[in-house]
Amino acid sequence: MSTATIPALPAGRTFRLGATRIAYEVRGYFRQGDTVFFTFLFPLVMLTIFATAFSEGDFGKDADGNAVTAAAFYLPAMLAAGVLLSGLQNMAVDIAMEKSDGTLKRLAGSPLPVFSYFVGKIGQVFVTGTLQAASILLLAAIVFRVPLPTEVERWATFAWVFVLGVVTSAILGIALSGVPKSGKSATAVVIPITLVLQFISGVYLSFTQLPEWLQNIASVFPLKWMAQGMRAVFLPESFEVLERGETWDLPGVALVTALWLVFGLIAARLTFRWIRKDS
Amino acid sequence: MNTDSVVSVRDLQKKYGSVTALDGVSFDIQRGETFALLGPNGAGKSTTIEILEGYRDRSGGTASVLGIDPGKGGLAWKARLGIVLQSSGESGAVTVREQLTHFASLYPDPRSVDEVLAAVGLEAKHKSLIRTLSGGQRRRVDVALGVIGRPELLFLDEPTTGFDPEARHQFWDLVRSLKSDGTTILLTTHYLDEAAQLSDRAGVIADGRLVASGAIDEIGGADVRVPIVSWIEGGEKRSERSTEPGAFVAALARRVGEPVGLEVVRPSLEDVYLGLVGGGAEVSAALDLVSTSSTTASSTTASSTTDAEGVLA
Numbered sequence: 001m002s003t004a005t006i007p008a009l010p011a012g013r014t015f016r017l018g019a020t021r022i023a024y025e026v027r028g029y030f031r032q033g034d035t036v037f038f039t040f041l042f043p044l045v046m047l048t049i050f051a052t053a054f055s056e057g058d059f060g061k062d063a064d065g066n067a068v069t070a071a072a073f074y075l076p077a078m079l080a081a082g083v084l085l086s087g088l089q090n091m092a093v094d095i096a097m098e099k100s101d102g103t104l105k106r107l108a109g110s111p112l113p114v115f116s117y118f119v120g121k122i123g124q125v126f127v128t129g130t131l132q133a134a135s136i137l138l139l140a141a142i143v144f145r146v147p148l149p150t151e152v153e154r155w156a157t158f159a160w161v162f163v164l165g166v167v168t169s170a171i172l173g174i175a176l177s178g179v180p181k182s183g184k185s186a187t188a189v190v191i192p193i194t195l196v197l198q199f200i201s202g203v204y205l206s207f208t209q210l211p212e213w214l215q216n217i218a219s220v221f222p223l224k225w226m227a228q229g230m231r232a233v234f235l236p237e238s239f240e241v242l243e244r245g246e247t248w249d250l251p252g253v254a255l256v257t258a259l260w261l262v263f264g265l266i267a268a269r270l271t272f273r274w275i276r277k278d279s
Numbered sequence: 280m281n282t283d284s285v286v287s288v289r290d291l292q293k294k295y296g297s298v299t300a301l302d303g304v305s306f307d308i309q310r311g312e313t314f315a316l317l318g319p320n321g322a323g324k325s326t327t328i329e330i331l332e333g334y335r336d337r338s339g340g341t342a343s344v345l346g347i348d349p350g351k352g353g354l355a356w357k358a359r360l361g362i363v364l365q366s367s368g369e370s371g372a373v374t375v376r377e378q379l380t381h382f383a384s385l386y387p388d389p390r391s392v393d394e395v396l397a398a399v400g401l402e403a404k405h406k407s408l409i410r411t412l413s414g415g416q417r418r419r420v421d422v423a424l425g426v427i428g429r430p431e432l433l434f435l436d437e438p439t440t441g442f443d444p445e446a447r448h449q450f451w452d453l454v455r456s457l458k459s460d461g462t463t464i465l466l467t468t469h470y471l472d473e474a475a476q477l478s479d480r481a482g483v484i485a486d487g488r489l490v491a492s493g494a495i496d497e498i499g500g501a502d503v504r505v506p507i508v509s510w511i512e513g514g515e516k517r518s519e520r521s522t523e524p525g526a527f528v529a530a531l532a533r534r535v536g537e538p539v540g541l542e543v544v545r546p547s548l549e550d551v552y553l554g555l556v557g558g559g560a561e562v563s564a565a566l567d568l569v570s571t572s573s574t575t576a577s578s579t580t581a582s583s584t585t586d587a588e589g590v591l592a
Contacts, residue, residue: 009355009387017385024373024381031372031408102367106424109332110385111358275334 014113021112021120026127029090038191039090040132043082044139046204050074051144062236071144076230077203078136083162084194084223086129087169091121092176092190099275100183108274118174125170133162154233157250161229164257168222171264178271197223208242215244222260229253285310285345285432285463286331292339293326293487300326302487303340313454313464315474315495318484319556324467325365327484328436331465332362345432358386361430361462363421365437371409375401375420378409379427386428398453399423400446414441422450426457433457435466439473451476471548485556499551506545510538 030036051071059073098104107117140146149155176193180186198204200214201223207215218224231239232248240248286308293301301323308314316324329335331342333349333356342349347356373381376392383389396402399419404412409420418441425433435454439447454477458464468474474481475495482492483499491499508527509518512535521527524543531538546554 007355007387009358020381020384024377027377028370028372032370097370101369102364103369105334105364106362106367106369108334109357109360109362109364110382110428111354112385113354 009111014116015119017112017116018119018123021116022123022127025120025124029124029128035090035094039085040128042085043078043132043136046081047071047074047078047136047139047144050078051140060239060242063238068236068239069144069146071140072146072234075136075140075146076234077227079133079162079234080165080201080223080227080230081198081203082132082136083129083165083169083226084197086132087125087166088173088176089190089194090128091125091170091173092180093186095121095174095177096180096186096190097183099177100186105275114272114274121174122167122170125173126166129162129166149233157229158233161226161233161253161257164254164261165222165226165229168257168261168264169226171261171268172222175264175267175271178273197221200224202227208244219244219256222257225253225256229257283310284308284343285312286314286465287343288327288331288340289342290340291327291330291337291342293323293330293335294338300487301330301337304484304487304489305340306482306489306492308463308465310463311458311461312480313458313466313478315478315481316465316467316484317469317471317474317481317552317556318467320469322484322556323487324484325436328434328465328467332360332434333357358428359431361425361428361433363425363433363435363438365440367417367421369409371412371417374406374408375412375423376405378420379423382424383427388429389427390429392427395423395427398426398456400449415443415446418442419446419450422453426453426462430462432463432465435464435468437467437469439468439470447473471552475548483552483555490555495548498548499555503551503554504546506543509540509542509544510535511540512538516540 051069051074054070054074057070059068059070061067095104137148141148176190177186180189197218200210200218201207201221202210202218203223207218207224207227210218228243228248229250231243232250232253240246243249284307286306288307289305291301291304293299304323304327306314316327318324326335330337331344331349333344333352336350344352345356345359376396379392379395383392393402396405399422401416401419401423404416409417412420418438422435422438425435439450442450451473454464454466458477464477466474466478478495480493481495481498482489484490505520505522506524507518508521508524508531509516510531511517519527528538528541528543
């Protein structure tokens with residue numbers, strides 16, 4: 001039977017298609033009103049609310065004696081929340097929906113490599129997460145007059161915390177997408193997880209004011225560490241003593257986040273299927 | 280096994296737990312042929328087509344699609360298939376053109392997007408988001424995505440469900456043009472006229488078994504197409520099959536005078552089909568008359584005569 005020899009597909013198409021998928025995914029993302037609100041705009045809305053509601057609050061002073069505003073205090077927290085929402089929440093809901101609405105089944109029948117699909121997903125998170133972080137920074141700097149750091153080292157720290165955080169968050173979202181039984185239940189499963197994480201990880205509430213046991217629990221999860229890394233970038237040095245162990249502990253940030261990245265990669269690799277066969 | 284078979288299935292088995300969905304289905308589809316799988320809901324049509332598409336694992340038997348075991352088909356194999364699934368409900372946040380352009384990019388030798396848009400009649404909607412389209416229009420997008428990769432083998436799982444008659448006729452034209460391009464097609468459908476219009480051969484699946492296969496006008500064999508003469512004699516309705524109904528009626532008239540309630544019915548494709556799948560108990564009872572020629576069968580022909588095509592003028 002001559003048909004058994006199948007012509008090979010052109011080499012390099014996996015990466016080319018991955019790039020094509022990124023553009024396709026990003027376009028689709030911004031056309032979904034609910035995702036744009038709940039993942040993209042949410043940290044901007046929260047920053048605005050906190051900056052306005054707590055504008056009279058006392059958040060301490062920097063080394064020069066200038067008061068730290070509510071907006072400045074909440075800026076790193078909202079950047080960390082944005083990483084969690086754009087990555088984990090967005091991916092977990094998005095892929096669970098695609099699984100149940102037939103998108104993945106259609107792709108499974110096409111010659112799209114799984115790897116290209118993931119390049120597209122992670123690329124989508126990276127592009128939208130970057131735009132979101134830029135929007136948060138612009139909002140803080142322009143509207144709320146938050147002084148942004150000028151030192152190169154701080155921006156270098158921001159770069160690695162952000163990139164590592166976004167990728168880890170996206171991968172964990174892919175792994176989590178297998179948990180909801182249907183697309184409809186996806187938000188009900190995923191949003192409570194991200195919401196609780198934000199409350200216990202020092203995003204909405206000051207971390208060191210939480211009870212010790214809750215801090216210990218939160219320290220297992222990556223959001224606490226991402227938020228801490230963001231504080232190291234944007235809060236004055238004098239705030240470091242307020243942290244647990246009186247240190248930003250950037251090696252700890254890198255280590256815990258990277259461990260979650262590895263865990264997420266393994267879990268995603270083991271659990272992801274285009275479709276549930278024979279369901 | 281025919282060496283020119285694009286699809287070859289032998290003794291296909293599928294069990295879901297203790298439930299047997301397919302029990303020994305065998306058929307071949309030749310290159311360039313359009314083969315229709317007919318059968319009621321739950322008979323095993325979709326299970327069969329999804330095994331061949333690589334979506335489901337078979338429990339037993341052998342299957343070959345383009346020379347490859349569909350359970351082990353890779354990307355290069357998928358690049359030669361076109362799949363139109365039974366249902367789709369994607370969020371549709373892309374336009375028709377964007378979707379077609381994207382899927383075209385996945386295939387090594389795709390059809391032109393404009394050509395496919397025209398073929399499915401969606402030129403006017405090419406800038407619309409898929410989620411704004413009607414059900415029938417979305418179905419056309421499904422079909423367009425199935426053919427955009429210039430497949431050698433196209434799977435169509437109930438492609439025209441939800442189409443209005445005009446859209447169905449346009450779709451038939453599209454399938455004929457794909458066929459004339461040499462595309463091999465496996466079609467499942469509920470619509471017998473669709474199978475008759477499009478397919479070279481058909482197989483009828485009922486309860487997980489292939490109960491008949493062959494050219495659409497021969498399916499079920501010649502016997503089931505033998506005309507049925509029915510009349511009322513002595514207050515009882517009587518029926519008999521006859522290959523020469525004219526002579527039979529003439530003989531009957533000589534014997535009993537002008538027969539009361541005389542009908543001569545040639546079983547339609549639908550009658551044959553319903554007889555095969557056991558879906559129409561009355562009709563199958565009528566078809567069982569072949570062997571018991573003079574059995575009285577009350578009300579058997581009533582359902583047949585409702586089909587205008589079946590009535591001999």
